[in-house]
Amino acid sequence: MIELVKDQRGSPVRRIILALTIVLLSPAFARAEAPADGQRLILVTMDGTRWQEVFRGPDKALVAEPKFTDPDRQQTIEQAWGSGPAVMPFLHSLPAQGGVLYGNRDAGDCMRLTNPMWFSYPGYNEMLTGRPDPAITTNDKIWNRNVTFLEWLNHRPGFAGKVRVYATWDVFPYIINEQRSGVPVNAESPGARPTETRTMRLAQQALRSANGLRVLYVALGDTDTFGHEGNYAQYLASMNRDDDFIAELWRMAQADPAWRGRTTLIVTTDHGRGAKPGAYWKEHGSAAAWKLNSPDYTIADPEGFKGSDEIWLAAIGPGAHAAPVGSACFTQGQVAASALTALGEDWKAFDAGAAAPLPFFTGR
Ligand SMILES: [Zn+2]
The missing domain is CATH 1.20.5 (Single alpha-helices involved in coiled-coils or other helix-helix interfaces)
Structure with missing residues (x-):
């Protein structure tokens, strides 16, 4: 200046x-200290985290079911997280700070997947590329043929070499197509659980170091792991740990002149989980997906794990604001254009056919 x-x-x-x-x-x-240029982004995903727990808190029936919740943990859950905001207090604090917490279907919100699979790789692909790819029908380690907004940014002036991914799940190098995109993806898992604490530590180190990083994507996975195991107490504990981590990441960003005032945080999920009572919460995926990937698996319900296409999103920062939403049902693909808009980039230059930004992201 x-x-x-x-x-x-x-x-x-x-x-x-x-x-x-x-x-x-x-x-x-x-x-x-927040010039229009030099915008930064922190994206955090929590694999397979249902909007039901994000907004309603613990499901009383699942807490009371010894099959899902160890009886000596039931009372602890009731006391600690009896109500919704208590499980994810940081996310619930965002609207009061001018941010966004969207996807509460009890309040009329609606956000969903448009890919027909309702599991991880198709979901992350839709989220990061801005559109579903019907050819992605497995979680196999296949190099993504599609270009994510992270890869596109990594070839943009001002962003090259400043995009990094820290993931708990070892399929991420393939989803981001690390070898073609040049985006470094750390997906080393120590094997021990909770696995994601290592991911968290590395991501915090990356944010702390003066490396000029502008886009940090942290993909957390324990919520899905414990969900599949049917361990409801640990599923909730993972959500709460993730919320703590996100709060700390945001606090760190606000304490650092390189990130403060120019960073937008987006938090979302790749898919939901079954919404019907009983064991449905453990799994996710459409009937078509199960038929394709697990022909031997018999699901009692021809609708598959209905509800696992329902997702949510939280955001705060200079690129995200509360906005009137009308009656639209938003889609996962809108995340890519939203992230680019928050960074002050032209999402149509990335992909004019991608889903448009969510109304919370209007650029600066
Ligand atoms: Zn899963």
Whole structure:
């Protein structure tokens, strides 16, 4: 902003004093550390986390069921997380801070997958590329033929070499197509559980180091793992741990001049879980997906794990604001354009056919 340019109006020193005076008197000074350029993004995903627990908190029937919740943990859950906001207090604090927490179907919100599979690889592909790919029908380690917005950014001026992914699940190098995209994807799992604490530590180190990073994607996976195991107490504990981690990441970003005031945080999930009572919460996937991938598996319900296409999203930062939503049902593919818009990038230059940004992301 202050340059030693000699002009007819005075000496360089006078010009500096003038420029400083203008800056200090300007109402924009309060935002001086958040220039329109240099925007940054933190994206966090929590694999297979249902909107039901995010908004309603623990399902009393699942807590009371010894098959899903160890009896000596039932009372602890009741006491600690008896109500929804208590499981994810940070996410629930976002609307009061000008941010967004969307996807509560009890309140009329609606966000869903458009891929017909309702499991991870098709979901992350839809989220990161802006559209579903009907050819992705497994979680196999196949190099993604599609370009994610992370890969696109990694070839943009100002972003090259400044995009990183830390993931708990070892399929992420393939989803991001690490070898083609050049986006470093750390997906080393120590094997021990909870596996994602290592992912969290590495992501925090990346944010802390002065490496010029502008886009940090942290893909957490324990919620899905414990869900499949039918361990409801640990599923809830993972959600709560993730919320703590996200809060700490956001606190760190606000304490760092490189991130403060120019960082938008987006939190979402790749898919939901079955919504019907009983054991449905453990699994996810459409009937078509199960038929394709597990022909031997008999699901009692021809609808598959209905409800696992229902998702949610949270966001805060200069690129995200509460906005009227009308009666639309938003889609997972809108995340890609939303993220690019928050970064001040033209999402149509990425893919004009991608789903448009969510109304919470209007650019700066
Ligand atoms: Zn899963």
